[in-house]
Structure formats: C-alpha cells, structure tokens
Amino acid sequence: MLIDHWPLAGLRVTTPRLELRLPNDEELAALADLAADGVHAPDRMPFTVPWSDAPGPRRARSVVQYHCWLRRCDWTPDDWSLNLAVFRDGRPVGTQELSGRDFGVLGVVGSGSWLGLRHQGQGVGTEMRAAILHLAFAGLGAREAVTAAFEDNARSRGVSRRLGYAPDGVCRVVSRGRPATLRRLRLARADCGRTPTSR
Numbered sequence: 001m002l003i004d005h006w007p008l009a010g011l012r013v014t015t016p017r018l019e020l021r022l023p024n025d026e027e028l029a030a031l032a033d034l035a036a037d038g039v040h041a042p043d044r045m046p047f048t049v050p051w052s053d054a055p056g057p058r059r060a061r062s063v064v065q066y067h068c069w070l071r072r073c074d075w076t077p078d079d080w081s082l083n084l085a086v087f088r089d090g091r092p093v094g095t096q097e098l099s100g101r102d103f104g105v106l107g108v109v110g111s112g113s114w115l116g117l118r119h120q121g122q123g124v125g126t127e128m129r130a131a132i133l134h135l136a137f138a139g140l141g142a143r144e145a146v147t148a149a150f151e152d153n154a155r156s157r158g159v160s161r162r163l164g165y166a167p168d169g170v171c172r173v174v175s176r177g178r179p180a181t182l183r184r185l186r187l188a189r190a191d192c193g194r195t196p197t198s199r
Contacts, residue, residue, distance in 0.1 A: 008082065013131045018124065020096055020131055023085040031085055031092040032060035034116040078102055086115075086128045093119040096128045098136055107143035109136045126159045133163065137189045144189065148182045150175065157183060164191045 003010040013020040023031055075081070081099040085092050094115035100108065111132055115125055136142040147165065149156035165185035173182055 011082075011084075013084065013135050015127050015131045017088055018093075018127055018131065019087045020084040020128060021087070023092060027085060027087075027092055028064055031095065032064050034092060034094070035062075035114070036060040077104065084132070086113075086124070088119070088124065093124060094128070096132050098132045100140075100142075103140075103142075107141065109140070109142045109145050111145060111147050120155070125155065126162055129159055130163060133187070133192055137192055142189065145187045145192075146184065147187075148184045151181045151183060157185070160185045160187075163187065166191070 009022055011021060079101050080103070081097060083095055083097045086094045086096050095113060097112045099110045099112075100106075103109065111129060113125065113128060133145055136145055145165075146168065147156075147160055148171070149160070165187040168184040168186035171182050171184060173180055
C-alpha cells in the first residue's frame with residue numbers, strides 16, 4: 001500500500017465541518033475543476049505567483065501539476081511543503097498548504113491557501129487555517145507560523161487576525177507587473193487562537 005512507503009497518504013486533519021488530506025486522482029480532478037471556475041475576482045490578485053491569471057483549462061492543469069507531482073516529488077526533511085485538499089461534505093472546496101524550510105533547526109512554518117469562489121465568505125478559510133496550525137503546533141511542535149497577504153486582501157488578513165497573528169513588517173514585490181506591498185504576519189505557538197483583544 002502507498003501508505004507503507006509514503007505515510008502522508010494516511011494523514012487526516014479534521015474539524016467540525018472540514019477534512020484536510022491528500023486527494024486521490026478523481027478528487028484532484030474535481031479540485032482542478034473548482035480552480036478553473038475561479039478563485040478570486042478578476043480585478044484582484046491575492047497570490048505572489050499569479051497562477052490564477054491563466055485561462056481556466058491551464059489553471060486547472062497547474063493545480064494538478066503543483067498538487068500531485070511537484071510538491072510530492074521535491075519533498076526533503078529540510079525543505080518540504082504539505083499541500084492538502086480541503087473537503088466539506090466530501091467535496092473539495094480548496095487547498096491548504098503548510099511548508100517548512102530548515103524546520104528541524106528553526107521550527108517555523110509558512111502557510112498558503114485558496115478556496116473556490118462559491119465557498120468563500122462562510123468561515124471556511126478560518127477553519128482550515130486553524131486546522132493546519134493545530135497540526136503545526138500540536139502535531140509537529142512548530143515554534144512559530146508565518147504568512148503574508150497583499151494590502152488589499154482584507155479576507156486573508158482577517159483570518160490571520162482572528163487566529164492571533166501579529167504584524168511582522170512589510171515587503172515590496174511585483175504583482176502583475178506593478179509594485180505591491182505584502183503585509184507579513186507571525187504567530188507564536190503560545191499565541192495561537194488568541195484574539196487581538198486578549199494580547
């Protein structure tokens with residue numbers, strides 16, 4: 001069985017509404033279809049790598065390539081990325097990634113995610129990030145979690161704020177050929193789940 005050689009195949013992270021795990025091939029196809037239908041408004045770009053600007057079929061193919069092949073094939077203990085599909089009522093609604101570079105030394109994880117348009121605005125983004133943070137802190141013993149969001153991505157920054165992240169500076173990047181500002185955020189294990197008013 002695959003799980004004997006690749007234990008991550010058996011990993012499940014569950015919440016009251018969601019299950020996060022690696023998808024099988026049919027579920028990956030459904031996830032690609034979801035991405036092809038859109039993950040954000042055309043006038044926005046929430047990602048530092050603008051993969052979602054591609055036409056629907058190319059966007060779907062990129063999900064398959066990234067999720068199924070690239071992220072699994074380049075895994076090492078020193079540089080890894082766990083890209084889990086997020087399921088609600090048995091159907092994929094998006095992905096939640098957890099990554100670590102020099103994790104054994106630094107104990108720091110990063111995260112990234114996307115949700116299909118029709119699943120946004122329902123609290124799913126907060127629930128799936130909370131789930132992956134639980135895996136990072138309680139399961140893997142991470143010390144800190146970091147993330148970043150563009151200034152105009154209020155939803156992503158709202159998720160981070162609700163989960164207790166603190167501002168950690170800014171950096172300037174290029175987005176769609178123009179300068180843009182990313183707001184970095186950092187969360188210590190002791191602060192996970194705290195609201196801003198409890199700091």
